[in-house]
Amino acid sequence: MPKLNxxxxxxxxxxxxxxxxxxxxxxxxxxxxxxGAGMAVPDWPTTYGYNMFxxxxxQWVGGIFYEHTHRLYASxxxxxxxxxxxxxxFRAADRRxxxxxxxxxxxxxxxxxxxxxxxxxxxDQIGILHASLAQAFLVLLxxxxxxxxPAWRSWTSHTAGFRxxxxxxxxxxxxxxxxxxxxxLLLGAAMRHQHAGLxxxxxxxxxxxVWPPTDPEFLQQVNAARIDTRxxxxxxANQIYLHMGHRALAFxxxxxxxxxxxxxxxxxxxxxxxxxxxxxxxxxxxVQMLLGASTVWSNKAADIxxxxxxxxxxxxxxxxxxxxxxxxxxRFPSERRETSPQSDATSERLHVPATLGVxx
Amino acid sequence: MMRNLKFVAGSILCASLLSTQGADVTxxxxxxxxPPPEKDLPxxxxxxxxxxxxxxxxxxxxxxxDGGLGDVxxxxxxxxxxxxxxxxxxxxxxxxxxxxPYILGLQTGQKLxxxxxxxxxxxxxxxxxxxxxxxxxxxxxxxxxxKTFDQNEVFVRFKCDVHPWMFAYVGVVxxxxxxxTDKDGKFKIEGVPAGKYxxxxxxxxxxxxxxxxxxxxxxxxxxxxxxxxTVEAAAQ
Numbered sequence: 073m074p075k076l077n078x079x080x081x082x083x084x085x086x087x088x089x090x091x092x093x094x095x096x097x098x099x100x101x102x103x104x105x106x107x108g109a110g111m112a113v114p115d116w117p118t119t120y121g122y123n124m125f126x127x128x129x130x131q132w133v134g135g136i137f138y139e140h141t142h143r144l145y146a147s148x149x150x151x152x153x154x155x156x157x158x159x160x161x162f163r164a165a166d167r168r169x170x171x172x173x174x175x176x177x178x179x180x181x182x183x184x185x186x187x188x189x190x191x192x193x194x195x196d197q198i199g200i201l202h203a204s205l206a207q208a209f210l211v212l213l214x215x216x217x218x219x220x221x222p223a224w225r226s227w228t229s230h231t232a233g234f235r236x237x238x239x240x241x242x243x244x245x246x247x248x249x250x251x252x253x254x255x256x257l258l259l260g261a262a263m264r265h266q267h268a269g270l271x272x273x274x275x276x277x278x279x280x281x282v283w284p285p286t287d288p289e290f291l292q293q294v295n296a297a298r299i300d301t302r303x304x305x306x307x308x309a310n311q312i313y314l315h316m317g318h319r320a321l322a323f324x325x326x327x328x329x330x331x332x333x334x335x336x337x338x339x340x341x342x343x344x345x346x347x348x349x350x351x352x353x354x355x356x357x358x359v360q361m362l363l364g365a366s367t368v369w370s371n372k373a374a375d376i377x378x379x380x381x382x383x384x385x386x387x388x389x390x391x392x393x394x395x396x397x398x399x400x401x402x403r404f405p406s407e408r409r410e411t412s413p414q415s416d417a418t419s420e421r422l423h424v425p426a427t428l429g430v431x432x
Numbered sequence: 433m434m435r436n437l438k439f440v441a442g443s444i445l446c447a448s449l450l451s452t453q454g455a456d457v458t459x460x461x462x463x464x465x466x467p468p469p470e471k472d473l474p475x476x477x478x479x480x481x482x483x484x485x486x487x488x489x490x491x492x493x494x495x496x497x498d499g500g501l502g503d504v505x506x507x508x509x510x511x512x513x514x515x516x517x518x519x520x521x522x523x524x525x526x527x528x529x530x531x532x533p534y535i536l537g538l539q540t541g542q543k544l545x546x547x548x549x550x551x552x553x554x555x556x557x558x559x560x561x562x563x564x565x566x567x568x569x570x571x572x573x574x575x576x577x578x579k580t581f582d583q584n585e586v587f588v589r590f591k592c593d594v595h596p597w598m599f600a601y602v603g604v605v606x607x608x609x610x611x612x613t614d615k616d617g618k619f620k621i622e623g624v625p626a627g628k629y630x631x632x633x634x635x636x637x638x639x640x641x642x643x644x645x646x647x648x649x650x651x652x653x654x655x656x657x658x659x660x661x662t663v664e665a666a667a668q
Binding site for chain 1: 468469470471472473474476478479490492552553555557565567568569571589591593594595596597599637638639640641644665666
């Protein structure tokens with residue numbers, strides 16, 4: 073395999089760091105929503121009238137702690153993203169990577185403004201958009217990190233040897249599953265930003281039944297008997313439908329994740345990088361299902377609910393990377409033929425697709 | 433002769449004043465059944481220091497020993513019923529990291545003062561559906577916030593996102609004929625003009641929405657009117 077020069081190795085490591093930092097930011101954002109602290113700092117971009125970077129630490133109390141640290145951490149991620157874009161601009165062999173780096177900068181700016189507008193305009197809908205865009209931003213950064221990572225070059229060189237005829241189906245399955253994971257995350261964001269707490273408080277049943285009642289009398293009884301220290305909105309029929317939709321889609325998505333993970337193992341081999349990726353995806357969705365159930369059983373405990381969000385983001389990112397691996401493997405032969413029709417199998421393994429890569 | 437005339441004129445004046453002041457509507461709201469147990473508030477360290485002895489609980493069902501139900505918003509309803517806007521502002525305080533009172537009545541256009549009596553900062557976040565939402569910082573020892581609401585709305589929710597267990601509800605009606613039951617479930621609406629009204633008793637938790645509140649038709653004359661209500665606790 074061609075060796076990356078030390079500078080590019082550092083770029084790859086840095087890109088992974090930015091993606092990891094973004095995952096951390098999603099976790100912090102999850103904590104903000106889980107603790108109901110999204111509006112704890114009523115002004116933006118200032119914090120209680122202070123320049124946000126000068127807000128006294130002694131005042132980081134209660135919900136302010138979550139919201140303010142989220143804002144500060146987001147500023148750091150914004151700065152890291154700009155540095156990544158500049159670095160890619162000078163070091164990425166594929167100019168598309170450099171362009172996507174600047175797209176990431178644009179997204180992080182939009183994301184910051186959305187976060188500010190959610191506070192200034194006091195709209196939950198903007199919160200849903202903010203949470204969803206965060207997931208898309210993580211996927212983009214992860215793919216950028218993948219594009220410059222040495223592991224990617226290793227994996228794509230492997231794919232020539234292990235490619236199976238059914239890979240096109242596996243690719244489509246991974247793509248479909250990843251899109252559904254994203255849809256599931258949107259449903260989850262919509263549920264969380266309703267600020268209604270748990271619309272259905274038991275699992276696997278729902279109010280002791282397979283499908284819960286949603287008539288007005290039942291809802292009034294449920295809301296009247298609901299005692300919580302947080303002032304959640306009253307549960308409505310729509311919230312119950314949303315909750316049940318999230319549960320139903322969870323089973324569909326989990327099944328698809330298991331099937332697509334197994335297919336990746338079969339197509340690339342269990343011990344290959346992609347094969348292990350497929351195994352990890354299956355493990356992750358198992359953890360995610362347990363976390364989803366635990367979120368209900370713990371009455372939506374903030375830490376567990378946030379972990380559920382984080383693992384959901386990991387599922388999406390892994391899905392996007394798995395899809396990219398399948399796609400690269402599918403494209404590999406044609407690109408290989410165009411560039412070096414006479415090469416032998418060994419040199420084929422060393423080939424790095426022109427779509428992703430850095431200057432070696 | 434002159435003294436008799438003065439006496440008659442004074443009596444007429446007093447009678448007319450009494451007539452315009454109207455009668456009182458009093459009564460009691462009783463809770464039927466056993467409400468779900470209240471929960472301890474998850475105070476943070478700064479707020480915990482403000483409660484060195486007894487720790488506060490949620491205040492969904494405030495019931496007295498004899499079954500009286502507190503924090504029920506009782507008010508009159510009648511098409512076109514209005515009254516002069518009181519010059520005195522209503523006060524919503526933040527004390528011990530709780531809103532006090534929990535339920536408050538307010539007339540449209542009446543000034544509402546929101547005070548921070550705590551040594552910690554709060555954010556005052558009103559989340560009405562009809563009136564205009566606002567979310568304002570209020571530092572420890574900061575000056576009172578002044579707000580009014582233009583539209584009828586029962587209830588406007590107030591919350592503090594810094595301390596997410598803090599909330600209060602303000603019932604905004606177009607007149608001053610409203611009251612909130614005390615811890616024994618008793619209420620008194622003063623100076624109601626003669627006429628027929630619907631008397632509404634709305635418990636935020638038990639009834640949920642205004643259309644589920646309990647009502648009585650009453651006729652107010654020269655003397656005080658009494659009206660009692662029963663509110664059923666939620667089945668657990």
